[in-house]
Amino acid sequence: MTTRTLTHISAPAGVAPSDGYTHVVTGPGRLAAVAGQMPFDEKGEFVGTGDPAAQTRQIFRNLRGCLAAAGLTFDDVIKLTYYVTDIAHVPAVLAVRDEFIDTERPPASTVVQVVALYRPDLLLEVDALALVPEDPAP
DSSP states (O other): OOOOOOEEESSOTTSOOOSSSOSEEEOSSEEEEEEEEOSBOTTSOBOOTTOHHHHHHHHHHHHHHHHHHTTOOGGGEEEEEEEESOGGGHHHHHHHHHHHSOTTSOOEEEEEEOSOOSSTTOOEEEEEEEEEOOOOOO
């Protein structure tokens, strides 16, 4: 794996410091977009009916698998977007997120409450942007 450093700017000039996310993340590489992930396991079975933490955990497992397919890890993620059907689920979602990401250098994030998702039993969906490290010069 190529080693490189992402720059995390938690408190840009004139902007209040963030809590639990980074305002700006930059670094060298190509952008990789991971589609919104839902709480379906590898067999296509729905996980976590009515349980935001269980759904989040499956979603982050799916994100980890998608990132791995591109040769990436959560350390390469620069942005997460959360679509939740109830903003009250956010504490549970973030608690699970913290099991997967470096909480000292979290990615930029956006949380949006939506009226509905693909299915009525979905409580959230999460997509990601990551940077694929540049190949080192020969």
